[in-house]
Amino acid sequence: MRGEQNIINDLKNWKELIKPYATPEVKLARKEVWKTVLPFGLLFIAAAIVYEFQFWGALGICFLAGLFLTRIFIIQHDCGHQSFFPDRTKNDRTGFLMSLMTCIPYKYWARSHNHHHAHQGQLDTRTIGDVTLLTVREYNELSNWGKIKYRIYRSVPVMFVLGPIYYIFIHNRIPFIKFKGWEKERLTLLRTNLYLLGFFAILGVILSLPSFDLIEGFKKLALLYIPILITFAFTAIWFFYMQHQHDPNYKAWKEDWQYLLAAIKGSSYYKLPKIFNFFTGNIGYHHIHHLAPKVPFYKLEKCSKENPIFQKYVTTITLLSSIKYAFYTLWDEENYRMITFRQLKTIPVKA
Known part of the structure; x- marks a missing residue:
């Protein structure tokens, strides 16, 4: 396509543009840790204190703590890309410590997510680190029961209500990926489960003080930390x-797939208020992140502002406009677009 060729031509030197920002800095990284983990810890302590007087007040504090936990996860996420610190050991140690709070297994998730980066938008590979997406042809070839299951799976209640609960408490507790070569990561997931048991056992004991009522301590822990995790x-x-x-988008089979196009057209620029950029660790600059995951999140905004060429071709979305994308469920290969089940009705079924 002509538009895709323009992207390739205009961004042929993207590696040179990115290079100055793909430089993690220890001082900046430590600053991000302190202004993320410290408030999270203080909020959890505050919630535990308020819980003794009013549960709903404590729950409100937990909601804010959940937003800080999202930022903690972004630190873990960057450590998995080896982009948070310049040193691998610091990245791995920090990523592991963050995983105790997020309950997301560090090594296992990082490999899955890096697979997503290497194959995002590639129709041949849609099994690891991504939400299952069918093409119109694949959906039409399903049995009636298969279509019902896919519609349920891609429904808003499953994706955004049941999905988060499943993701934390089941998906990241069991090593579902059975591919050869993943033995080490599967083992680290199981070890992480044991570490989490120890971590939360200590928290439960601490919360049982000074009454030494372990049942009450673990009840308090569950009522406070589960809402944090779900948020x-x-x-x-x-x-x-x-x-x-989003739509327009980029999907292609492996033989035609191009990394640059998958990053710029297959990822969006989520234009968010500053407060959301803070809590999500600038993940809204997703096109730049996919283009160069070695750029730490604390340099994404600077990279974007100093290189407006990266925003020239990307699909820009906002909080309001993104709501409709919750209903985009299929890839229409014929028309090169994401569509909803309602739009599917307007596409004639080929014999």
Whole structure:
């Protein structure tokens, strides 16, 4: 397509443009850790104190703590890309510590997510690190029961209500990926489950003080931390999900797939208020992140502002406009677009 060729021509030197920003800095990274983890810890302590007097007040604090947990996850996410610190050991240690709070297994999730980066928008590979997406042809070839299951799976209640709960408490607790070569990552997931049991056992004991009522301590822990986790999971899933569901978009089979186009057209620029950029770790600059995951999140905004060429071809979405993308469920290969089930009715079924 002519438009795609323009992107290739205008961004042929994208690696040179990106290079100055793909430089993690220890001082900046530590600053991000402190202004993220410290408020989260203080909010959790505040919620535990308020809980003794009013549960609903504590729940409100947990909602804010959940937003900070989203930011903690972005730190873990960058560590998985080896882009948060310049040193691998610091990245891995920090990523592991963050995973105890997010309950997302560090090594296992990082490999899955890096697979997503390497194959995003590639129709041959839609099984790891991404939401299942069918083409119109594939959907039409399903049995009636298969179509019902796919519609349920891609429905808003499943994606954004049941999905976050499943993602935290089941998907990231069981090593579903059985491919050869993933043995080490599967083992680290199981080990992470044990570490989490120890971590939350300690928290439960601490919350049982000074009465030493363990049942009450663990009840308090569940009533406070589960809402935090669900707030985080919903926020993370919404923002990661939306940035690949927009239209226009880019999907291609492996033989025609191009990395540059998958990043610029297959990812969006989520234009968010500053407060949302803070809590989501600038993940709204998703096109730049997919183009160069080695750029730490604390340099994405600067990279975007100093290189407006990256915004020339990307699909820009906002909080309001992105709502409609929750209903985009199929890839229409014939017309090169994402569509809804309602739009599917207007497409004639080929014999």
